[in-house]
Amino acid sequence: MKLCTLIKNTALLSALVTTSLQAASLQDTQFTFGGYIKLDAIASQYSDGSLPSGNIGRDFYIPGLTPVGGEDEGTAFDMHARQTRFNFSSDTALANGKSLKATIELDFMATPNGDERVSNSYSPRLRIATIAYDGWLFGQTWSTFQDVAVLPETLDFIGATDGTIFVRQAMIRYSKGGFSGALENPETTITPFGGGGRIVSDDNSIPDLVLRYTHKQNWGHISAATLIRQLAYDDGSSLDTTENAVALSISAKLNLGRDDVRMMYNTGSGMGRYLGINAANGAVLNASGELESIDSSGGFIAYRHLWNEQWRTTLSYSWFSADNETSLTGMGVTQSTRSARVNAIYSPSKELSFGVEYSHARRDLENESQGDMDRLQFSAKYAF
Template structure:
């Protein structure tokens, strides 16, 4: 006679206890001592056919849309087909009760999007990279996660890694964040990206002695949500010979508006001097080095709108348009830097079952540089995704 399936616990060293739960729960929750650990995530396969007007895309633009990498020159090389499972994601969350009656919560998350690809001839290995690693206690957050300057609710449902990339604030970094009601305040890791005088390869510095400072106000109602955020930062460049700094400011406004039939509209607008690292995947740098060695902040602006429509219980679509603009001083930056980018996409998603989705997405993108040259990219993307 078979015994009923019950929870089995094993004593480990250092006073830890690992409990194996019934199979229906084992994939999600287990205990390590007093800490409850939950494992979740998804598997995702992407297959893409990409055509560029000029040249050829390089990593990481072969795997997801990067506005600054759309070619504006070179010989057209025809269609390119790529398949990867890089967006597959694994998430561990923890909750530990404390002796003061409160609890402390942790979040650790991995994917494989930002690391160099392995050998596609045989093994197709991807190195995992940390997306989030933080813990929260009471009103405080400590660790790496989305910047307080970013509103994740404004991101559209897209098969692409981001979707509204040209107009999106998109940064994950180490920080300390305090939340009080609708207000959030972040002290975040500083980093400066510079265009050298006359143009050329990006300069990345770690010279700031002041963290990036963010304040955000979030409001939610029956109609949806609204978020307003401000950013203040110091741009710094210190070579031992040159020691320059510049103050930078930015603002971001975003909203998610709920419509009938569970449709929604998501909009975002961001602008500022010296916010290039935060906007459109650093399409423009924060500042340019002038002829006398000082820093001049670059004004960058991005906007996006996304409409999500449910056709019925199984089918839904998302229509997205996003644009980016940089106000470059070409006397300093040269004419090869990006002036504008924009992209539009539409997808059709089919919910096969509650945890299984397939879909197709068409994207068109354009980039123009200050010299006037521009180039297009068109991509058709197919996706299969299993959430757990």
């Protein structure tokens, strides 16, 4: 009997000690949860055909997907809540006086699309998963080559997409003061000799290197970044080729009282998937089976005006251009894209907003074919 009592008391004491240790641990950690719920209603009109049902380009603007060469105009209406996202973060005070931060963020923009017949179900996807400690960051987040702070406020998922660096990927980054340096996950997109598709290659032997410096002042900030990368392709048979590439990105945000101007310019070789959501590939295969990098450039400028405490408007223009060697890529590749958009957003409170946005986009191919898109979008968003 005494043995049973001793065992019970020991178990109870162990449970109390464990609970106390967990409570002490939680006292050193702060947890936060946030995100938003967003509804989008999108009406699109295309001059040269239409995008098929389920194409991601109907849910948000992708420059390289504007239809070109169709015989008739096309229209489409879509409504979804796929941009809805949530994030979870922790901040732990460590015994050595430093802090350990972790973040996980998901949304529902994964492809392929869900079934719209009955349930409109969409799978969650990983956006961000990071560990930050003593100036170091490990995990997946926005590329160091992208200045997230200058992205314009748009109802579209990205907005000024043509000239925007837009990539999330795994990396190891170190930051101190205004300087950041990162080794990031490499991936090469390639145009086959003569055109006719895209090869996605994961044959790189070294990571992409990004160096960035940002100067902040009361008037805003200016930032410059360099991307140094290896483009690689190995078909497992006779082709095994690499090419080096370098690109530059300059961005700025200028505060004009309560208003602001945001801008970005990007240029260089082999940017590929980094610019305009892969409007052009990073390289092309020549007749000898060797990679040649593709030069490209693009940028945007956006102006945001606050009419009062509840109403605001953003006007933006964005462009992209590729310097294709048409004897290698063929004439059916994208030569340039551009888009302009204007919106009006009403916020009865800081958590809730309603908006309407009009955008016009154009895509030109090397064969001089072109296609236009006009889009009207309504959104309702609750941020928490």
